[in-house]
Amino acid sequence: MKSIRAVALTVFVSGLAMAVQAQTSTDQLTNEIRSLRQQMEEQRKLFEERIRQLEAKLDKIEGVEARATGETAPDDLAAALTRLRGDSVVAAPGRTLPEGLKTAVRSMNPDTSVIVDTFYHYDDSEEGIAHMLEEVAGFGHAHGDDDHGHGHSHLEEGFNLRHLELHLSGAIDPYFRGWAIGAISEEGAEIEEAVIQTSSLPWGLQVQGGKFFSNFGRINAQHSHEWDFADQPLIYKLTLGDHGLNEKGVQASWLAPLPFQALVGVEAFHGDNEMVSQYHGEEEFSEHGGPRLWVGWLKVGPNLPEKHGLQLGLFGARGIHQEEHDEITGDTPGTPPDGETDHWLDGHTRFWGADVVYKYDSGKEYGVGDVTVQGEYFRRRKELDLVDHTIAGAPIGNDRIDDQDGYYVQATYGFLPRWRCGVRWEQVGLTNDTRMPDGAREDHDDSSRTSAMVEFLPSEFSRLRLQGSYGDYATEDGKEDAWQVFVQWTMSLGIHGAHTF
Amino acid sequence: MSSETRISTSRARRFVSRLGILVPCICLPLRAERLNIVTTTSDLASIAAAVAGDAAVVTSIATGVQDPHFLQAKPSYIMKARNADLWIRIGMELEIGWEQPIIDGARNPGIRVGTSGHLDASGNVIRLEVPTQRVTREMGDVHPSGNPHYWLDPLNGRIMAQNVCERLCKLMPGQASVFRDNLRAFVGALDTRMFGPVLVEKLGGDRAWALLLNGQLDRQFTEAGSAGSAGGWYGAMRAHRGKGIATYHRSWNYLTSRFGLSIAAELEPKPGIPPSATHLAGVVKEVKNGGVKVILIEPFYSRKSADFVASRTGATAVVAANSVGGSPEASDYLSLIDLIVTRLSEAL
Secondary structure, X not given: OHHHHHHHHHHHHHHHHHHHHHHHHHHHHHHHHHHHHHHHHHHHHHHHHHHHHHHHHHHHHHHHHHHHOOOOOOOOHXXXXXXXXXXXXXXXXXXXXXXXXXXXXXXXXXXXXXXXXXXXXEEOOOOOHHHHHHOEOOOOOOOOHHHHOOOOOOOOOEEEEEEEEEEEEEEEEOOEEEEEEEEEEOOEEEEEEEEEEEOOOOOOEEEEEEEEEOOOOOOOOOOHHHOOOOOOOHHHHHHHOOOOOEEEEEEEEEEOOOOOEEEEEEEEEXXXXXXXXXXXXXXXXXXXXXXXXXXXXXXXXXXXOOOEEEEEEEEEEEEEEEEEEEEEEOOOOOOOOOEEEEEEEEEEEEEEEEXXXXXXXXXXXXXXXXXXXXXXXXXXXXXXEEEEEOOOOOOOOOEEEEEEEEEEEEEEEEEEOXXXXXXXXXXXXXXEEEEOOOOOEEEOOOXXXXXXXXXXXXXXXXXXXXEEEEEEEEEOOEEEEEEEEEEEEEEEEEOOOOOOO | OOHHHHHHHHHHHHHHHHHHHHHHHHOOOOOOXXXXXXXXXXXXXXXXXXXXXXXXXXXXXXXXXXXXXXXXXXXXXXXXXXOOOEEEEOOOOOOOOOHHHHHHHHOOHHHOOOOOOEEEOOOOOOOOOOOOOOOOHHHOOOOOOOOOOHHHOHHHHHHHHHHHHHHHHHHOHHHHHHHHHHHHHHHHHHHHHHHOHHHHHHHOHHHHHHHHHOOOHHHHHHHHOXXXXXXXXXXXXXXXXXXXXXXXXXXXXXXXXXXXXXXXXXXXOOOOOOOOHHHHHHHHHHHHHHOOXXXXXXXXXXXXXXXXXXXXXXXXXXXXXXOOOOOOOOOOHHHHHHHHHHHHHHHX
């Protein structure tokens, strides 16, 4: 019995010991497993990080390779833009240059354009309007049209080519720009303008020299193709001639440092315009060298809101003036009937006046609703001494004074897309006195003219115009009236600089 | 002070106060510390103002209400140019009808073409319709360097801003960091409006543009499962890709090209030639056949021809400014594109 109890106790104790040992082992195992798991987790994280780094390196290498082979990474903006730009500027196949280079090379050439201005003219006067205008009372005795034979002057009934204008313009260097305008007509070619102009003077100054249209007023500086009507206003035709005041000389102008545009200009001209200052004829008395004609003008442009533009001007001029008259007279008192008389006059011409232009830009397309209103007043006074006369007893030393004025007012309106109409009212000779050297006073009548035009502009570069005018002229033989009709076609080819205001 | 002195002082004061009215008129304009920027169009003015910030005073010659091809070189424009330190133009011959007389008339040698005071913003923009053969006026009012309406592509808006920033940094190097900050802000705002804030935050503006240009932006969406996060102008126009619209003038190509639309018909038979009855009949046919729903037209054009086509086809005439200031809602460059995209996506 004692031995069974001993065995049982031993078995029990060892069983307990084993159980405890087993429990300890399980704990150990669990702990081990737990720590193993942790280690595995850490390893995994480490390996993932390494893989990520390797992947990034691989991407970079691939990217470089791709760039070397011309492919671009899909998210590189600079590369995408370069590709787009390359696609958009395509060199034409063959031996031509890429577009950008071509433009650069061509831009060194002067801008060239050709302007053709031609019209059909009809008038119902007996001798032709050109003759009639030469005989307008007070303004008559216009010399030179026959002598020089300019294409401008002969307003013939039928087809007229006013002239072909060849414009060349460009920058000469950083300091100057220049342009030349040749007027080519059937009678020959002449230089209308040849100018060098400064482009970088300080303080708002500008100087130009050469042959050019004087910048007084509005109409004078505009070329005939820019006019709103087919012909120039009466007052300018009668006092300055067909060319207007187009002279050789220099011009200096200054844009004053005011908050609005105030432009002051002075011009010194040789004085070639025969109606203003040129000397014709044999040398009977001392000749005055140039500059014989001085012109000054002021243009003011207030700052107006968006759609409106306005410019007002004042001008004045003084020139040395000589005339030689060869006349065959029968009527002048104290002269031999049907004889020839020569007389010479020497003195000055002055002119002065004002101009205004208003432009309204409606902002609509093709010029619809645009309005311009423009007017000028011009007054001239010739004070000439009678220097010599072939008639004995003529009042040498006395004055001959010619005092005339005139004005015009015109307006245009865009009434349809690409269509414009205009009206012009003008008068000359409101002041129209001539005081002869022998004391006789002649007070002449005024003349007037109304014009209306309608034009179609297929584009900015071509124009078809129909114009009609009715004029009532006071001539030596009394009042005469005449109708005129123009059908004018103007076009420009090539690069023509933008027009000023 | 004796009464005598008092009288002479007050007289002096009156004299000085009268002089004070004259002096500002006759003084030379003092070079202000702020840069005086004059731009040819209002879109350039908006972008330049965003980049320059307080360092500059920006004015524009065209106000967005007129057709920028045709302006007169008025005295008031000449006076604006007279005091300009920097003149910015769109270029590509858009302003060829009026820029030179203004610059020449202003007698400001600092802003002549080629000087550092003259910036042609078109330098490196993405151009469309660059001719590959001889251009003649037979083709209408065609520009030999390409279509100049490039500001309507927001990508070019970014490039214009960068060009302005570069030039400003050159003219005022002391403020370069300010200009670059402003540029970054402007470009960020543009990118956010283009792609929506979610996409820009996820990808970054540059990357989003690059993916768009490489045709991979959409793939990004579907792969990432974030199709719903496409926002902004790109998101709004995504649904309309491939559709055709009719336009009055050839002025919208940059916008349509950027957003995947096409130009189905133009009401002008050739650029610069007004619509004719025969041509409009052809346009009506094209609009019907193409299922075109929108005729896009600027406010300064007459609506007659657009309404004519609309009435015969069921399309809608959509009037949208193509330049800042052309409509009251288009108060700056970003609002302008907003307005156009909104009006288009509503009508398409």
